[in-house]
Amino acid sequence: MMDQTKRAGNGGAGRSQIGAGTSTRKKRAESDWDPAAGRLIAVEGVDGSGKSTQLHLLEQWLRHQNLKVFKTEWNSSETVKEITSRGKKKGLLTPTTFSLLHATDFADRYERNILPLLEAGYFVLADRYIFTAYARDIVRGCHPGWVRKIYSYAAKPDVTLYFRVPVDVAVSRILAGRPKLKYYEAGMDMNLSNDPYESYRIFQGRIVEQYESMVESEGLIAIDANRGIEEQQVEVRARVTKLFGEGGTGQMATGALRGYGQR
Amino acid sequence: MASDNPELEDDDQEAVRRPYSMPPVTPASLGKEGGKRKLRFYGHGMPYLKDLEVKGHLIVIEGPDASGRSTHTTTIQAKLEADGHAVLGTGLKRSELISEGIIEAKGNLGVGKRTLSLFYAADFADQLENKIIPALEAGYVVLADRYIYTLMARNNVRGIERRWSRSLFGFTPIPDLIFYLDVKPEELVHRVFQKNSILDYYESGMDIGLSDDMYKSFLIYQGKMAKEFEKMKKLFGLQFIDGNRAIEQVDADLQARIDGFLNRQR
Numbered sequence: 135m136m137d138q139t140k141r142a143g144n145g146g147a148g149r150s151q152i153g154a155g156t157s158t159r160k161k162r163a164e165s166d167w168d169p170a171a172g173r174l175i176a177v178e179g180v181d182g183s184g185k186s187t188q189l190h191l192l193e194q195w196l197r198h199q200n201l202k203v204f205k206t207e208w209n210s211s212e213t214v215k216e217i218t219s220r221g222k223k224k225g226l227l228t229p230t231t232f233s234l235l236h237a238t239d240f241a242d243r244y245e246r247n248i249l250p251l252l253e254a255g256y257f258v259l260a261d262r263y264i265f266t267a268y269a270r271d272i273v274r275g276c277h278p279g280w281v282r283k284i285y286s287y288a289a290k291p292d293v294t295l296y297f298r299v300p301v302d303v304a305v306s307r308i309l310a311g312r313p314k315l316k317y318y319e320a321g322m323d324m325n326l327s328n329d330p331y332e333s334y335r336i337f338q339g340r341i342v343e344q345y346e347s348m349v350e351s352e353g354l355i356a357i358d359a360n361r362g363i364e365e366q367q368v369e370v371r372a373r374v375t376k377l378f379g380e381g382g383t384g385q386m387a388t389g390a391l392r393g394y395g396q397r
Numbered sequence: 398m399a400s401d402n403p404e405l406e407d408d409d410q411e412a413v414r415r416p417y418s419m420p421p422v423t424p425a426s427l428g429k430e431g432g433k434r435k436l437r438f439y440g441h442g443m444p445y446l447k448d449l450e451v452k453g454h455l456i457v458i459e460g461p462d463a464s465g466r467s468t469h470t471t472t473i474q475a476k477l478e479a480d481g482h483a484v485l486g487t488g489l490k491r492s493e494l495i496s497e498g499i500i501e502a503k504g505n506l507g508v509g510k511r512t513l514s515l516f517y518a519a520d521f522a523d524q525l526e527n528k529i530i531p532a533l534e535a536g537y538v539v540l541a542d543r544y545i546y547t548l549m550a551r552n553n554v555r556g557i558e559r560r561w562s563r564s565l566f567g568f569t570p571i572p573d574l575i576f577y578l579d580v581k582p583e584e585l586v587h588r589v590f591q592k593n594s595i596l597d598y599y600e601s602g603m604d605i606g607l608s609d610d611m612y613k614s615f616l617i618y619q620g621k622m623a624k625e626f627e628k629m630k631k632l633f634g635l636q637f638i639d640g641n642r643a644i645e646q647v648d649a650d651l652q653a654r655i656d657g658f659l660n661r662q663r
């Protein structure tokens with residue numbers, strides 16, 4: 135079974151200097167699950183992979199256990215949002231600026247929500263996490279080492295579920311209604327194609343390549359997203375339950391899984 | 398190379414021995430290069446900008462608020478233009494894209510240190526790519542009112558890891574000349590009062606709880622910032638200019654050094 139990736143520590147390990155927003159949480163052995171500790175669960179995948187649906191179902195399930203849950207989404211910081219959209223409209227955003235604005239958004243959510251909530255014992259569900267930044271920024275041409283270092287202060291998730299789906303399947307789910315694609319969303323700044331849909335296809339394909347290259351190195355758990363929703367959710371819940379060690383809360387390890395998807 | 402300096406943090410010790418992954422590159426070591434030359438970066442730069450060649454020169458004037466940066470930058474720009482150079486002036490927070498956001502964020506005291514530092518970095522990147530680099534390519538002298546050193550110093554004083562900040566700013570070009578207007582905190586505070594009659598919250602370090610008293614906090618904070626610049630002097634080849642002197646003397650000093658440099662480029 136794939137072990138969980140370590141949490142990122144302070145860049146200067148061993149020093150007592152507290153960096154702003156640095157996680158000091160240590161990796162826990164599966165057997166000493168502390169009911170008071172928070173858990174960070176992230177979902178990744180291209181748009182149309184179904185990850186948000188799965189995360190939503192997971193959220194409902196956890197709430198149903200009366201656990202404290204908080205969900206956070208990519209690009210949701212109010213402070214940064216307005217500026218990002220202004221910049222996007224003007225077509226002014228270079229890869230570096232774009233990357234840094236997303237990093238700012240993430241830092242805001244991390245410092246104010248994610249970290250405090252984890253420390254308060256919440257289940258924090260992240261719809262997209264730092265791996266989205268890695269994938270998108272690197273595809274845009276930013277240096278991989280540079281991007282990773284920017285996010286190095288952030289805690290690594292306890293589990294990251296990567297919803298793996300063939301690019302064409304994901305793309306057709308999104309493009310099904312011939313929606314208007316936004317400039318940066320379609321990757322038009324990268325001159326992949328004059329046609330937004332073609333550009334989007336190529337762009338998403340490259341994102342998938344990045345994700346695939348990260349599965350092993352970052353410890354992502356690949357979930358076959360080409361299956362039915364319920365089937366996937368069974369696996370999602372099983373993966374999350376593993377976070378609670380042997381037995382866990384009893385109810386979570388066994389009872390809660392029973393009955394779901396088995397009608 | 399300098400021997401181990403007990404004043405420096407471990408990161409900086411290593412950096413003085415072996416900065417980044419290249420041999421030491423201070424402006425002085427860039428050598429005389431008239432005409433087109435390749436732009437060099439502190440770190441990985443921006444890989445998507447291929448074969449960047451520039452004809453212009455990047456001159457940075459650093460220093461605390463009220464040290465006289467803006468005054469001197471204006472004077473120098475006028476003189477350089479009179480001498481026939483095309484000059485572009487830039488500064489932190491002046492990005493058209495982001496500067497409003499920074500002002501809001503600073504007004505919103507809930508914003509975290511790392512968030513604010515990234516905001517500044519994003520603003521800087523925007524100016525760099527949309528203004529500074531194109532101007533350098535076109536042969537302008539770019540006069541930067543502050544650069545990454547203030548941003549790194551601010552981060553350091555706030556407990557953000559040095560390595561993180563240095564890696565972050567790896568996308569920035571190495572300037573040709575870097576001046577630091579060195580003004581004693583006690584003198585600074587008077588100049589701030591002459592300008593504004595109030596102290597700025599962040600420039601007094603009030604967000605890091607140095608003192609309940611804003612005046613005391615200012616002195617402590619500016620003292621810490623000055624120490625940071627002292628550390629960066631060798632690392633980055635900063636030229637310290639005594640900013641305690643009269644405006645004309647400081648102007649003359651700066652102008653002489655800049656003219657000397659530009660003349661050597663011909």
